[in-house]
Amino acid sequence: MTGLNALLALSGGLFVTGLFGVLARRTIVLQLVSLEIMLAGPALAFVAAGAHHGAVEGTAMFLLVLALAAAEVAVGLAIYLHLRRHEGGGDADATARLRG
Amino acid sequence: MALTLQILLPFFGGFAALLAPRLAGLSERWTTIAVMALTLIVLLLAVVSGDDGRWLAFTRADWAPSFGIQVLLAMDGLSAALLAVSAGLGMICVFISWHVTHRSPLFHAAICWTVAASNGVFLSFDLLILAFFWELMIVPAFLLIALWGHGDREAAAIKFLVFNAVAGLGLLAAVFWMGATSDPITFDAFELARDERSHTAQVLLLLGFAVAFMVKLPVPPFHAWLPDAHTNAPTAGSILLAGLLLKTGAYGLFRFPPLLFPEGLVTLAPWGMALGAFGVVYGAVLACGQTDAKRLVAYTSVAHMSIVLMGVCGGVHFALMGAGVEMIAHAFSSSALFLLIGALQHRTGTRDLRELGGLQKTAPAFATSFALFFAAALAMPGTANFLGEALVITGMFQVNWVLAAIALVSLVVSVVYATRLIGGIVFGEPKPAVQGAHDLYRHELWPIAVLGLCTLLFGLFPQALISVLRPAVEAALTPLLFVQP
Amino acid sequence: MLAYLLLLVPMPSLGGFLLLALDPYRLDRRAVQAAGLAAGCAPLLVIGPLAALHLTGAIGDQVAPIFFINVGNFEVALAMGLDAVSAVAALTVAFVAACVMIYALDYMSYAGTPDLRRFFALMNLFVAGMLSMVLAADSITFFLGWELMGLCSFFLISYNMTSPRAFAAGQKAFLITRIADAALLAGLLLLFLEAGSVRLTELIPAGTVAEPVRGSIIAALLLIGALGKSAQVPFHTWLPTAMAGPTPVSALLHSATMVAAGAVLLARFAPVIEAYPVVAGATAVAGATTALFGAASAVAQTDVKRLLAYSSISQIGYMVAAVGVGAPAVAMAHFVVHAAFKSLLFMAAGVMSHAGGGSTTIDSLRGAARATPIAFICYAAGAASLAGLPFVTAGWWSKEAILASAVVSGPLGAAVWAVALAAAVLTGVYAFRPVLVAAATPATPRRRCREHPLASGPLIVLALLALAGGLAVAPMTTLMGGHPPHPAHWVEIVGAVAALAGLAGSVAVVFVPTLAARVRGARKLRAGLQFDARYYALLVRPYRRLVRRLSGREGAWVDRLGRPPDGATADPVGQATVALGLWLRRVVLTPFSPDRMDIAWMRGAAGIGRAAERGRNLQTGRVRDYALALAVGLAALLILGWGMTWR
Structure with missing residues (x-):
């Protein structure tokens, strides 16, 4: 397997792992953690592809993903703290008031 | 012109009667009487100035040429006699209903409209117009029964409506078929009579016509609407029903089968005569068991109109002439009987023969009138009813002796029901219901006198009526029908 | 000429009948008796001489035509005639009638005037009828x-x-x-x-x-x-x-x-x-x-x-x-x-x-x-x-x-x-x-x-x-x-x-x-x-029973065919038609009577609602489930994309 392919496989694995974590975990904190792992996947793919083609856009995208991840974590943790304070718990399944 | 007036005068007269009280302050009763009188005068003028040929008067005008619909009206002796009867009965109905106050303008309008629609049937020879008037007749009669009747009047009116409307479908279907298969499209009866039609087609079309007419006639087994309609109808309704509507059925059978379907008539005539024979006996026997006076007279109407059916299907001169005479005679006698019974009901509140009795003591004029029409119901020689029945029986003797014998049975059974009727009303000790009954008022006596006079005049001096009916009878003779040597 | 007197023979009696029966004015007792008697005896005065003349041979057979009626191809000629039989019979009838009328004046004196009037009217009508019959030609x-x-x-x-x-x-x-x-x-x-x-x-x-x-x-x-x-x-x-x-x-x-x-x-x-x-x-x-x-x-x-x-x-x-x-x-x-x-x-x-x-x-x-x-x-x-x-x-x-x-x-x-x-x-x-x-x-x-x-x-x-x-x-x-x-x-x-x-x-x-x-x-x-008694048993009673059966007062057909409203009597043949109509209504119309199509439409509409209800279950409100849906959808799109590269 070429280096790029291996890196892409790794990023795919990271993504899937993160996805599995989001689906399988009940607590919000761990879902957020899994989300981070998911984000790491495409980020790695961007960097690898940038490195392989010698383009600088890959690294730029990586920076975008970083910023995105940071923003997301901030908002996510804020929601988590809000839920902890008012609902008493970080159970994602219990927070289902938008049920149809 | 005169013929269209026969239809239009009562039609618009009905509206006049409806609106006159409110708009002009005129009495709706006198308006109706005036309209009827005017119709009668126009009729007399038409008859007097009529031609000597086949038709006394003839009118033809295009109406919807692309569909072949015309205003085609023709009058001969038979129609003229029936038109005179309709106008006369219309007038009599007004006189006899002087006490009706509930929605009186509409009542009198309904009377006018019934007369108008019947006149339309008697005059039309455009088959679509005929079917139109045929269906139209039902509506004002329905109103009369449903709004001003007594007892379970809505049910009786609905029964009347359903029977006649369903039967009218037969007429409508046959007319549409004939019109649609004609080339160029036309509903002119005379044109259609010239078309060649296969035997089966004639029989089927004749059945369609016959169903409509026989239900109106009425002939058992289609007669079930008549007793209920008569018992629950107001007096004027009964008179118009018996004197006019039933005659339209008889007229239809008299006029159209020989004209349009002669071969079909030859095939179906024996069945018609057999059905008539059954109806004669059945109606008479049932009349013997009734306790309601109006129902009794209704069943006798079934019997008498079955005699007309026998005459019409007989195909020989005597039978047809007898049918025509019986039509007119029955109009007089049954109208008079309904008039008397209605007047009695108005005074005593009952029609039950078990509760009436002894009228001779309290109201002799009433009793004498009953006796006169008792004789007419019995077909006593000297009354027009006897003339009609005797002519039909003579015709039946020319066709089939068995049928004549059955028709003679009606003479015998009529004694049973007629004595039952008069015994329950006139004979016996005066019952409580009858005690206070006032004798006939003048406005009831004059119609009775006129009807009685007509019955006796045509019974004793029949030549006038026979000459009047002769052209119609001769046109209706079915030359293919056999005559016993 | 003499023959026309024949027509006059029943006339007095007929006139008496009309006067007594149909005349609306009141007549007092004497007038009633006089009219009845005169009308009853007058025919004798007319027929007596006529019959005598005929029977003694002075005049021969007479015929007095009344009028003619043309029916069909036949000419019906009504007439009255005088021959030996009719002369003898008419004379007898008129004579006996006169005797009985005179007798009745005394015998019926117990009757009130209206009844007496009715009596004489009917008797005179009878005499007129019988004389018409015997003199008929x-x-x-x-x-x-x-x-x-x-x-x-x-x-x-x-x-x-x-x-x-x-x-x-x-x-x-x-x-x-x-x-x-x-x-x-x-x-x-x-x-x-x-x-x-x-x-x-x-x-x-x-x-x-x-x-x-x-x-x-x-x-x-x-x-x-x-x-x-x-x-x-x-x-x-x-x-x-x-x-x-x-x-x-x-x-x-x-x-x-x-x-x-x-x-x-x-x-x-x-x-x-x-x-x-x-x-x-x-x-x-x-x-x-x-x-x-x-x-x-x-x-x-x-x-x-x-x-x-x-x-x-x-x-x-x-x-x-x-x-x-x-x-x-x-x-x-x-x-x-x-x-x-x-x-x-x-x-x-x-x-x-x-x-x-x-x-x-x-x-x-x-x-x-x-x-x-x-x-x-x-x-x-x-x-x-x-x-x-x-x-x-x-x-x-x-x-x-x-x-x-x-x-x-x-x-x-x-x-x-x-x-x-x-x-x-x-x-x-x-x-x-x-x-x-x-x-x-x-x-x-x-x-x-x-x-x-x-x-x-x-x-x-x-x-x-x-x-x-x-x-x-x-x-x-x-x-x-x-x-x-x-x-x-x-x-x-x-x-x-x-x-x-x-x-x-x-x-x-x-x-x-x-x-x-x-x-x-x-x-x-x-x-x-x-x-x-035998006629009654053989003819009258069965007839009465037949009439009662046909009128629906007894007999089983009423239960089977039903009776008209208002308790009125019915008759089997007529009611059969009505029953046929009602049966047709039950078989043909009543199945359609609640409008099936309309019901089907409404049921369909309700079904949509139910489906929508069930569809709500997809909205669990849980993030994880939404995420799963996203993932599955993405996977499906990817497969679809991959599949579209086949050729």
């Missing part, structure tokens, strides 16, 4: 008069309107005679079709030359018509019950004129009857049987009016038998004589019973000889004539003529003669019973009652005729075209013996206790051999 006028008589008979029998018994008697009479009238009408119409004309002068010859079967049927129909009107067996049951009417009615209608109309019919149409030997034989047999039956029943009666009714049945049987053996003129002669003595008997019996308190039983006549001598003597004269006491009574001459004609006309005639002879003996027995009872002294002596001359006058006149009229029998017979028979002497002697034997038998029955008891116990004979 065509079958239509004949039948008109015939039916008119039947109608008047109904109203007169039920004259006492408050009596249900009288009404029932009138109904019965009307019904039975109507059956016969229907047969007569059939016969006349068939004759008309044979002959092409209604004139009797053409009908009768045509009837004789018709082909055998047809002609026999026609003759038989005419015979039935005559038998019914004349109350012969088997149509006789109405006459005894018709005695419920007042006595003048019985005297005029049910003894002298109307019931004998059948005999007049047979005498007129005698050529037709004689042309078909079977029918002629049947006529003779019917007449003879009735004569014997009537006489036997009369012997057992306890009511004088019923006795006289059965007597009429029997005597008219004689007339009918005379026609059957081929002697119509003799029958007519007996008609005249019978009219005289029978009306006399009724009227005299009426006077006697009135004096005795109103009951008409024979026992109540006891002592009437003392109380009402004139009536008694007249009754006795009439009874003698009825029994046919030899030589001195008219009855003897006419009855002997009949017996003589019978004996010489073949084997059937001989049998008829024997039966008639037996009947003659019985006639004597019953005729004198009331006389003897009336002559007997009563338990309490009775005072002499005042007999009004209006009542006695006609009685005396008729009594004289009943006795002396025998002289006229032979001339009448010749005039009417018959041959006065010259019987062998032994026949006359046997006849005389029969009459005297009857008288003796009567004495025996009244005075010998055992015989009297036998007669009292003959209940079946008194009830006329229970013809009435």
